[in-house]
Amino acid sequence: MESTLKEMRGGESVLDLSPKATVGGGVEDVYGEDCATEEQLVTPWTYSVASGYSLLRDPHHNKGLAFTEKERDSHYLLGLLPPAVVTQQLQEKKLMDNLRKYQVPLQKYMAMMELQERNERLFYKLLIDNVEELLPIVYTPTVGEACQKYGSIFRRPQGLYISLKEKYECFSAFVEFDYPSGLAQFNSTITCRGKVLDVLKNWPERNIQVIVVTDGERILGLGDLGCQGMGIPVGKLSLYTALGGVRPSACLPVTIDVGTNNEQLLKDEFYIGLRQRRATGQEYADLLHEFMSAAKQNYGEKVLIQFEDFANHNAFTLLAKYGTTHLVFNDDIQGTASVVLSGVVAALKLIGGTLADHKFLFLGAGEAGTGIAELIALEMSKQTKIPVEETRKKIWLVDSKGLIVNSRKESLQHFKKPWAHDHEPVKDLLGAVKAIKPTVLIGSSGVGRTFTKEIIETVASFNEKPLILALSNPTSQSECTAEEAYTWSQGRAIFASGSPFDPFEYNGKVFVPGQANNAYIFPGFGLGLVISGAIRVHDDMLLAASEALAKQVSDENYNKGLIYPPFSNIRKISANIAANVAAKAYELGVATRLPRPANLVKYAESCMYSPVYRSYR
Numbered sequence: 136m137e138s139t140l141k142e143m144r145g146g147e148s149v150l151d152l153s154p155k156a157t158v159g160g161g162v163e164d165v166y167g168e169d170c171a172t173e174e175q176l177v178t179p180w181t182y183s184v185a186s187g188y189s190l191l192r193d194p195h196h197n198k199g200l201a202f203t204e205k206e207r208d209s210h211y212l213l214g215l216l217p218p219a220v221v222t223q224q225l226q227e228k229k230l231m232d233n234l235r236k237y238q239v240p241l242q243k244y245m246a247m248m249e250l251q252e253r254n255e256r257l258f259y260k261l262l263i264d265n266v267e268e269l270l271p272i273v274y275t276p277t278v279g280e281a282c283q284k285y286g287s288i289f290r291r292p293q294g295l296y297i298s299l300k301e302k303y304e305c306f307s308a309f310v311e312f313d314y315p316s317g318l319a320q321f322n323s324t325i326t327c328r329g330k331v332l333d334v335l336k337n338w339p340e341r342n343i344q345v346i347v348v349t350d351g352e353r354i355l356g357l358g359d360l361g362c363q364g365m366g367i368p369v370g371k372l373s374l375y376t377a378l379g380g381v382r383p384s385a386c387l388p389v390t391i392d393v394g395t396n397n398e399q400l401l402k403d404e405f406y407i408g409l410r411q412r413r414a415t416g417q418e419y420a421d422l423l424h425e426f427m428s429a430a431k432q433n434y435g436e437k438v439l440i441q442f443e444d445f446a447n448h449n450a451f452t453l454l455a456k457y458g459t460t461h462l463v464f465n466d467d468i469q470g471t472a473s474v475v476l477s478g479v480v481a482a483l484k485l486i487g488g489t490l491a492d493h494k495f496l497f498l499g500a501g502e503a504g505t506g507i508a509e510l511i512a513l514e515m516s517k518q519t520k521i522p523v524e525e526t527r528k529k530i531w532l533v534d535s536k537g538l539i540v541n542s543r544k545e546s547l548q549h550f551k552k553p554w555a556h557d558h559e560p561v562k563d564l565l566g567a568v569k570a571i572k573p574t575v576l577i578g579s580s581g582v583g584r585t586f587t588k589e590i591i592e593t594v595a596s597f598n599e600k601p602l603i604l605a606l607s608n609p610t611s612q613s614e615c616t617a618e619e620a621y622t623w624s625q626g627r628a629i630f631a632s633g634s635p636f637d638p639f640e641y642n643g644k645v646f647v648p649g650q651a652n653n654a655y656i657f658p659g660f661g662l663g664l665v666i667s668g669a670i671r672v673h674d675d676m677l678l679a680a681s682e683a684l685a686k687q688v689s690d691e692n693y694n695k696g697l698i699y700p701p702f703s704n705i706r707k708i709s710a711n712i713a714a715n716v717a718a719k720a721y722e723l724g725v726a727t728r729l730p731r732p733a734n735l736v737k738y739a740e741s742c743m744y745s746p747v748y749r750s751y752r
């Protein structure tokens with residue numbers, strides 16, 4: 136049975152459909168048919184060998200002109216392709232040549248999406264081999280523009296859409312029973328089973344390891360894009376595969392559609408989502424809960440659910456609520472924290488001192504800002520053995536109302552309260568910079584050009600080498616450009632940004648800005664959880680990921696002023712991050728894949744997906 140099923144999938148063991156012994160010793164009911172009652176509906180799944188025309192239209196197995204003569208003969212492809220047989224390398228060369236001819240990044244994005252839908256392995260080959268060139272296309276900044284225009288550029292759906300329409304409903308009914316002894320009448324609340332589990336079962340893959348889910352309310356720094364936020368889970372998961380080696384069939388992008396408060400989208404005739412204002416409160420919580428329960432029920436305890444680009448009024452609550460029952464990770468809070476801590480630790484080689492010697496000032500006290508602040512305070516506390524309540528005092532945050540200080544504490548959202556320190560009220564960033572005199576300035580506000588000339592000049596006036604991180608995405612929302620950071624600090628700033636900037640020449644010296652983006656962390660972090668079979672995420676794993684990333688910065692990188700290694704080495708970096716995270720999972724006792732492999736880096740590398748074409752019998 137096992138070999139037959141593998142043969143049916145072209146010899147790939149990518150998706151092993153063979154029955155597996157479960158922990159309890161039974162046989163896994165992959166399709167849910169055996170456990171369904173006679174009244175329950177089941178899906179009539181069929182699997183067949185793709186051949187001929189349908190093989191050419193199956194993105195998982197299509198190789199285009201790279202099908203060999205023998206494969207064309209045995210898979211009924213003769214005549215369906217022109218005679219030339221080419222290598223994957225030549226296909227890659229041609230596609231890169233074509234992509235480079237497009238002047239507009241969105242056209243490149245659409246060409247890449249079209250390739251992903253046509254020939255998945257070639258898509259990943261391109262992305263892996265040309266990561267520095269293509270990352271800004273499939274990811275920030277271009278993915279932001281793609282989400283804004285998703286309704287117009289939408290061709291084929293990617294990922295799963297779960298909307299309020301699928302949520303279970305409760306309704307009251309007046310019920311009458313006509314007993315022999317008399318008529319009984321009462322009001323009853325009836326709950327109809329929701330359809331979220333059925334939606335998950337519609338997805339063709341059964342063996343999902345990573346879900347990236349958004350509700351579209353805070354897409355990058357672009358705000359509420361509703362259902363059109365789908366571009367983000369799709370983009371993040373393509374990085375899970377290309378950068379972290381998680382196989383594409385194990386990745387599931389999900390968008391939860393609870394409506395949108397974006398008036399422009401609500402009026403847009405091409406908008407693809409529910410045309411209503413956002414559901415909130417219990418209705419929102421219920422749909423999210425139905426999704427979280429269905430995901431665990433369908434894919435098991437070890438499926439990683441990554442929350443992405445939720446607004447902060449939901450993000451912290453969801454993370455706290457499901458952190459104890461599910462394997463969940465919030466990329467904006469936790470992934471960003473890990474990547475920024477890594478950059479700061481690496482930067483110490485250039486700016487000097489220990490972590491605790493520095494004073495941090497953030498513009499933006501939301502998910503990214505407070506997430507980073509907390510991990511820095513935690514690491515400082517571990518290094519100095521000073522309680523975290525004390526190390527937090529080295530870190531200051533400014534939100535839209537000014538510096539976060541004690542006198543504001545009562546009115547602050549819960550995630551800001553730990554950052555309310557004793558100080559006079561200060562109304563804006565410039566005032567805060569003058570009052571706090573930070574050595575590190577971090578932008579996480581989602582508002583572009585907020586690091587003005589005066590602010591950067593002031594920071595540079597009391598720091599030999601100010602560390603300036605403009606994290607907000609996409610490029611239009613960056614707190615400053617690389618050119619501004621280097622020029623206004625007279626070439627002294629150590630600078631990195633969330634979206635990439637080109638190298639900049641100032642006074643005859645070329646400055647290479649780094650990219651402080653959670654894309655360095657989440658692919659390797661997720662791989663580490665998957666390969667160890669981790670069942671929960673712990674802050675120490677974020678520290679482990681951060682440490683592994685910082686160790687990958689070479690002297691050559693430091694000499695260029697870089698605090699992150701180049702993305703061209705990302706697969707090696709991800710394997711090291713995965714190994715460190717997995718090691719921590721074993722140490723904490725939350726790993727279930729036993730015995731622990733002796734060499735975790737080698738093991739991580741051996742688990743990574745390769746996009747090279749497979750030969751078909």
Ligand SMILES: NC(=O)C1=CN([C@@H]2O[C@H](COP(=O)(O)OP(=O)(O)OC[C@H]3O[C@@H](n4cnc5c(N)ncnc54)[C@H](OP(=O)(O)O)[C@@H]3O)[C@@H](O)[C@H]2O)C=CC1
Pocket residue numbers: 353354355356357446447466467468471498499500501502503504533534535536578579580581582606607608609612632633634651652653654
């Ligand atoms: N580089 C990376 O890897 C990552 C980058 N980001 C980027 O960071 C940005 C913020 O994301 P996130 O933290 O999730 O968003 P949030 O909405 O959670 O937080 C935004 C914060 O910025 C504050 N803010 C907004 N406008 C101003 C202003 N004019 N002056 C001062 N403060 C202001 C808000 O203040 P208030 O609370 O008062 O409303 C809030 O505290 C986004 O652009 C996102 O793309 C996010 C994650 C990762």
Ligand SMILES: CC(=O)C(=O)O
Pocket residue numbers: 275354355356444466467607608633652653654
């Ligand atoms: C990078 C990222 O996750 C964000 O900007 O939201």
Ligand SMILES: [Mg+2]
Pocket residue numbers: 355443444466467
């Ligand atoms: Mg994000």
